[in-house]
C-alpha cells in the first residue's frame with residue numbers, strides 16, 4: 196500500500212490477500228454505521244463472487260489507511276449481454292466530497308468497459324449481490340450516480356415481516372388441510388436434498404436461483420424449507436442466502452401455485468428464522484409484493500433505485 200500522508204487519497208488495486216474482506220468491512224462500518232456488513236459476507240459476495248475479477252477491485256488510500264473502495268464485476272448472463280455491476284462503493288466520512296468516489300468510479304467504469312460491459316448498473320447483479328440497487332435513503336450515492344449520467348429505470352423493494360409476534364396466518368391444522376389436498380409435504384432442507392434441489396432450481400427457475408439456493412444449503416445449518424410431492428421437489432424457500440436475516444428466494448412449481456404451498460414454505464421458514472434469533476425477516480428484492488403483504492402482513496422496508504447507463508456514455 197502506498198503511503199501518501201499529505202496529498203489527496205490515491206487509487207490502487209485492492210490487495211487480494213487474507214485481510215481484504217476485513218479491510219472492506221472496516222471501511223463500510225465507518226461509511227455506513229447503520230448497516231453493518233460482516234467481513235464474511237463481503238468475502239462471499241465480492242471476493243468469492245463466481246465471476247470475480249480482482250482487476251475490478253479498487254481502493255483509495257491516504258497515509259496508508261483505506262479511505263475508499265469500489266468493486267465491480269461483469270456478468271454475461273441475460274438478454275442484455277455483458278453487463279458491468281458496481282458491487283460495492285464506500286468512502287470514509289472524513290474524505291467525502293473530495294472526488295474520491297468519482298475517481299474510483301472513473302477507473303472502475305473504464306475497466307468494466309475494457310472487459311466488454313455494454314451497460315453498467317449500480318448494484319444488483321444477482322445471483323451474488325449486496326443490494327438490489329441504490330438505497331434511496333443513501334443520498335450521496337444516489338446523487339453521485341445521477342450526476343454521472345446513470346438513469347433511473349425503476350425501483351425494487353425489500354419487505355419486512357415482524358418475527359417477534361405470531362405470523363397472521365391460519366393455525367397449522369388448517370394450513371395442513373390445504374397441503375394435503377395437493378399431496379405436498381413441507382419440511383426443513385437437508386444436506387442430502389442438494390442434488391435434487393439444485394437440478395429442480397436450474398430447470399424451473401434458472402441458474403441464479405440455483406446459486407442462491409445452494410448458498411443457503413451450504414450454511415452451517417441448511418437455511419430453508421423444501422416442498423415435495425411423491426418424493427419430487429416442487430417448491431423451496433431459503434433465507435441467509437443474500438445476507439444474514441434476508442429471506443428468499445422462494446418459489447413453487449407453476450402448476451401448484453395458488454394452493455397454499457408457497458405460504459406454508461414462507462411460514463415455516465420465517466418461524467425457523469425466529470427460532471434462530473432473528474427479530475424480523477427481510478424479504479430480499481421482493482417479487483410478489485401483494486402476496487407477502489396480504490398473507491404475512493409484510494411491509495415495504497427498503498426502496499432501491501435501479502440505475503444504469505450504457506457504456507458508450509461511460
Ligand SMILES: CC(C)(COP(=O)(O)OP(=O)(O)OC[C@H]1O[C@@H](n2cnc3c(N)ncnc32)[C@H](O)[C@@H]1OP(=O)(O)O)[C@@H](O)C(=O)NCCC(=O)NCCS
Nearest residue numbers: 226284285286291292293294295296297333335336338339
Ligand atoms: C456515496 C459516496 C461513496 C460518495 O463518495 P464521495 O467521495 O463523497 O463522492 P464524490 O466526492 O466523488 O462526489 C461526486 C459528486 O457526487 C455528488 N454527491 C456525492 N455525495 C453527495 C451528497 N451527500 N449530497 C449531494 N450530492 C452528493 C455531488 O454531485 C458530488 O460532486 P460535488 O461534490 O462537486 O458536488 C459516499 O457518500 C459514501 O461512502 N456513502 C455511504 C456508502 C454508500 O451509500 N454506498 C452505496 C451503497 S448502496
